[in-house]
Amino acid sequence: MKNTTVIANIFKTVLKVAPFSALFTIFYYVFKAAVPVVSTIVSVELLNNAALVLSGTDVENKLILYILIYFGLYLINDIITFISSITINAGVYEKSTSVFRINLYLKMEKLPAIFFENAEMLNKKQRAEQAVNDETLSSIFNRFLIFLSSFVSVISVMVVLTKYSLWLLPISFLSALPYLIANIIRGREFYYLKRAQAQKARLMSYLWSLFCDKRSAKEMRSMGFDNYIMNKWKGVRDQVNQEIWDVNMKRNKSLLWCDAIRIIGYGLSIIIVFLLVVNRSVTIGVFGACLTAFLSVQSSMQTFLIDLGRLPEQLLYAKDYYDFLDYEDENNGEFIYQRLENEMRLINVSFKYPNRDECALDRVNLIIQKGEKIAVIGENGSGKTTLSKIILGVYEPESGDVLVDGISLSKIDKQSFNRKVSIVSQNFAKYLLTLRENVGISETDLMNDDQRIWKALNSINFESFHVDQDLDVQFGREFGGIELSHGQWQKIAIARGLFRDSEVIVLDEPTSALDPLIEAEILAKFLEMSKDKTAVIISHRVGLCKLVDRVVVMKNGKITETGTHSELIKMDGEYKRLYTSQQKWYQMDTEGIIMGTDTK
Numbered sequence: 336m337k338n339t340t341v342i343a344n345i346f347k348t349v350l351k352v353a354p355f356s357a358l359f360t361i362f363y364y365v366f367k368a369a370v371p372v373v374s375t376i377v378s379v380e381l382l383n384n385a386a387l388v389l390s391g392t393d394v395e396n397k398l399i400l401y402i403l404i405y406f407g408l409y410l411i412n413d414i415i416t417f418i419s420s421i422t423i424n425a426g427v428y429e430k431s432t433s434v435f436r437i438n439l440y441l442k443m444e445k446l447p448a449i450f451f452e453n454a455e456m457l458n459k460k461q462r463a464e465q466a467v468n469d470e471t472l473s474s475i476f477n478r479f480l481i482f483l484s485s486f487v488s489v490i491s492v493m494v495v496l497t498k499y500s501l502w503l504l505p506i507s508f509l510s511a512l513p514y515l516i517a518n519i520i521r522g523r524e525f526y527y528l529k530r531a532q533a534q535k536a537r538l539m540s541y542l543w544s545l546f547c548d549k550r551s552a553k554e555m556r557s558m559g560f561d562n563y564i565m566n567k568w569k570g571v572r573d574q575v576n577q578e579i580w581d582v583n584m585k586r587n588k589s590l591l592w593c594d595a596i597r598i599i600g601y602g603l604s605i606i607i608v609f610l611l612v613v614n615r616s617v618t619i620g621v622f623g624a625c626l627t628a629f630l631s632v633q634s635s636m637q638t639f640l641i642d643l644g645r646l647p648e649q650l651l652y653a654k655d656y657y658d659f660l661d662y663e664d665e666n667n668g669e670f671i672y673q674r675l676e677n678e679m680r681l682i683n684v685s686f687k688y689p690n691r692d693e694c695a696l697d698r699v700n701l702i703i704q705k706g707e708k709i710a711v712i713g714e715n716g717s718g719k720t721t722l723s724k725i726i727l728g729v730y731e732p733e734s735g736d737v738l739v740d741g742i743s744l745s746k747i748d749k750q751s752f753n754r755k756v757s758i759v760s761q762n763f764a765k766y767l768l769t770l771r772e773n774v775g776i777s778e779t780d781l782m783n784d785d786q787r788i789w790k791a792l793n794s795i796n797f798e799s800f801h802v803d804q805d806l807d808v809q810f811g812r813e814f815g816g817i818e819l820s821h822g823q824w825q826k827i828a829i830a831r832g833l834f835r836d837s838e839v840i841v842l843d844e845p846t847s848a849l850d851p852l853i854e855a856e857i858l859a860k861f862l863e864m865s866k867d868k869t870a871v872i873i874s875h876r877v878g879l880c881k882l883v884d885r886v887v888v889m890k891n892g893k894i895t896e897t898g899t900h901s902e903l904i905k906m907d908g909e910y911k912r913l914y915t916s917q918q919k920w921y922q923m924d925t926e927g928i929i930m931g932t933d934t935k
Contacts, residue, residue, distance in 0.1 A: 336661070341653045342479060349431045349476045356426020360477065363419040364484035370412055371631040372491040375624050377405050383620030423477060431473045438660065439467055445664040448729045453689035458533040463659035466652040475649050478642050485639035492632050496625065528582050535575050542568040597633060604629045666731060668746035672755060675838055675869060676740045679703040679726065684735035686721055695721040697892040698735070708862055708870045710880050712913060713889035719873045720761075722889065723841045726871060727756055757837035761844035763828035765819075767811030773827050777835040791834040794860040795826035829857065833864055840865060843873040858882060877914045886910065 350357045381401040387394045443460070450456050466472055493504055545551040545564055605626065612622045679702070686696040696718050703709060703726070711719050724730045725737060728744050737744040744752070757777065766773050774791055775782030782788075788806060802808060802817055809816030819827070832840055842861070858879045862870065872879060880886045880900045888896040888903065888910045895909050903910035 336654055336657050338647075338650050338654075341650055341657055342475065344657060345472055345476050345653065348434060349427055349473070352434045353426035353430045356422045356430070357476070359422050360419065360427055360480060363415055363422075364480040366412075366415055368484040368487040368491070370408065371488050371628070371635065372495060373408060374405075375492060375495050375628040375631070377401055377408065378624040378627055379620050381405055381620070382623045383618055386619050427477055428470055428473045431476070432467060432470050435472045435656070436467045439463060439656070442660050442662070446662060447665040447731065448724070449689065449731070450662070454534065456689075457537065459655065459659055461533045461537055462530060462652065462655040466656040469652070471649050471652045472656060475646070475653055478646060478649065482639060482642040482646060485635045485642065488635040489632055489639055492628055492635070496628055496632070528578055532575055532578065535571055539568060539571045539575060542571065597637065601629065601633060665749065666745050667749045668743075670742055670747045672739070672747045672751040674755065675705050677705055678740065679839075679869075680738040681725070682736050682738065684725055684732040684737065686725060686730060686732050694892050696725065696732070699725075699892075699894055701887065701894060701897075703869060703871065705869055706867065707885065708865070708872070708883040709885050709887055710872045710874060710883040711887045711889060712874060712877055712880065712910065714875055714913075717889040718892040719875075719889055720843055721892075723758070723843050723871060723873050727758060727839075727841055728752060755838050757832045757835040757840040759829050759832035759840070759842045763825060765810075765824050767809075767814055767816070769807045769809055770827075771806040773810065774830050774834050777831050781834070781836070788834060790864070791830040794833055794864045795830050795857055796860075797826070797830070826857065829861065833861065837868065839869045839871075841871045841873065844875070875913075877910070877917050880910075880914070888913075 346357075381398070384394050384398040384401060388398055451460075496504060542564060546561075608617070608622050608625045608629075611617045612619060617625070681699055681701040684696055684699045685694050687694045699718075699722065701722075711722060713719050721730070725732055728737070728747075728749060731745060739747060739752075766776065768776070770792075771782060771788060774788050775784075785806060798804075800819070800823055810819060812818050829842070832842070858872065859882055862882050870883075872883065880903075884899075886896075886898060886900060886903055887894055888908075890909055896903055896906060898906070900914075904914065
C-alpha cells in the first residue's frame with residue numbers, strides 16, 4: 336500500500352470518527368502556520384515605532400496599536416493552544432485509536448482460524464497491534480498536519496526574511512538540515528529493529544503472563560522453578576532493551592550533532608544581522624524581528640525536518656496495520672444454513688498445519704448421520720481435535736471436502752451454520768461472571784430461562800458443587816465471589832454447551848480433568864439430554880464407547896477403525912488395545928450403569 340493511500344485512509348477514519356476534533360485540529364495548525372509570519376511583521380513595526388518614540392517622533396498611538404496586536408495575538412494563540420490540546424487528545428487520539436483497535440479486532444474475527452497457527456502471521460498481527468497500542472495511526476494524522484504547518488510556516492517566514500537579507504535563508508536551512516538525515520536513517524533502523532523483535536516481544540509477554548495466571552504461578556512456586564522462568568524473562572527483556580538502547584544511543588548522538596550545528600547557525604545569524612545594522616542596511620526594529628524570526632524558522636524547520644524523518648518510520652507501522660486489514664477474510668458461502676436434514680460427510684479430507692511437514696489429517700472419510708452419537712477415540716496427537724475443527728468449519732481442508740446434506744461447507748454462510756453448532760473444548764474459558772451468565776452466555780436471549788439453565792446444570796451434577804443454589808452467585812475471588820476447581824469449571828463449560836440451542840454439538844476432551852467414573856456419569860447424562868442432537872465426542876478415554884452409536888478410532892491422522900464397541904472388540908485392533916489398557920478405570924453394564932466389569 337502506498338504512503339499516500341495510508342495517509343488518506345487515516346484522515347478518512349479520523350474525520351468520520353471525530354469530525355469536530357479533526358476540523359478544529361486542521362484549523363489550529365493553519366493558525367499556527369500563520370502566527371510566525373504575523374508575529375514577525377508586527378515585531379518589526381513594534382520595534383521601529385518604539386525607536387521612533389525614543390527619538391521624539393509622535394507615533395505613540397501606532398506603538399500602542401502594535402502592542403495591543405502583539406499581545407492579542409499572544410493571548411489568542413494561548414487560548415487556541417489550550418483548546419486544541421484537549422480536542423486533539425480526546426478526539427483525534429482517544430476516539431480514533433479506539434476505532435482503529437475495534438477495526439483490528441473485527442478483522443481478527445473474519446480471518447481463518449488457521450491464521451493464528453502461523454508464527455509469521457502472528458508476528459504481523461503483533462506489529463499491527465503495536466501500531467494501534469502506540470497510537471501510531473492517530474499520531475500520523477496529527478504529525479502530518481504539524482509537518483504541513485511547519486512547512487508553510489518556514490516558507491512564509493523565509494519570504495518575509497528575504498525582504499531584509501538573503502543571507503539568512505541558506506543559514507537557517509542548513510542549520511536544521513541534519514535533523515532530516517539523522518531521523519530518516521535512525522527512524523527506519525528503529526522500525527526494522529521492532530519488526531525483528533516481534534517474536535521476542537511475544538515470548539516476553541507470554542513469560543510474564545505465567546506470573547499473572549493463578550494456576551501457573553502456584554505450580555511454579557510449589558515446584559520451585561519460578562526463578563528459572565523469571566531469569567528467562569529477564570534474559571529476553573534485557574536482550575530486547577539492549578537492542579533498543581543501542582539504536583536510541585545512535586539516534587541521540589546524531590541529534591546531539593544536529594543541535595550543535597543548529598546553535599552554530601543561530602550564532603552566525605546574529606553576527607550577520609548585527610553587521611547589517613552596523614552598515615545601516617536594516618533598522619534596529621528589523622534586527623530584533625530578524626532574531627525572533629530566525630528562531631521561529633529554525634524551530635519550524637527543525638519540526639518540519641524531524642517530522643519528515645519520522646513520518647516514514649510511522650508510515651511503515653501504519654502499512655503493517657493496513658496490510659493486516661487487507662488479508663483475505665475467511666471464505667464465507669452464500670447458502671443460508673437452516674438445519675441438518677440427513678448427514679455430514681467428509682470426503683478424502685487432508686489437513687496440514689503451517690510450518691509442519693506431516694499431515695494432521697490424511698485422506699479422512701467419515702459419515703455422520705443426523706441424530707447419531709459418535710465417539711472419536713485415539714491417543715494424543717492422533718488428529719482428533721483437528722477433525723472436530725474441520726467438522727465445525729473452523730479449519731478448511733487443504734484437500735477433500737466437507738458436505739452438509741450434499742452442500743459443501745465452504746459454500747454455507749458461516750454465521751448461519753455457527754448458530755446451529757456448539758463446541759465444548761478442553762481449552763474452555765473461565766468467565767468470572769455469575770453462574771447464570773456462565774451458562775446462558777451461549778444463548779443470551781434465553782439467559783433468563785431459569786428452568787432451561789437448571790436442566791443444563793443438572794446434567795453435570797451441579798448439586799455436587801456444594802454451593803448456594805443461586806443462579807446469580809458470583810464466581811471469582813477477585814470480585815468477591817466463590818472459587819471453583821478446574822474440574823468444576825469444566826463441568827460449567829459442558830453445561831454452557833448443552834444450554835446452547837444447537838443441533839450439532841462437539842465435545843473435545845470435555846471431561847479430561849474429571850475422574851473416569853464421574854466422566855462416565857456426566858457423559859451418560861449428556862447423551863440423554865442430547866438425544867435430539869447430533870453429537871461428536873472427542874476423547875482419548877474409551878469409557879463412553881458403550882454409550883454411543885458408533886466409535887471412530889484415529890491414529891496418525893487417519894481413521895483406522897469404525898464400528899460399535901462390540902464390533903471393535905472383536906476386530907482385535909487399536910480400539911481393543913486402548914480399551915484393554917483402560918478397562919480397569921471403568922465398571923459398566925450394557926446399559927451404561929456403573930456396576931461390574933465387562934471386557935467383551
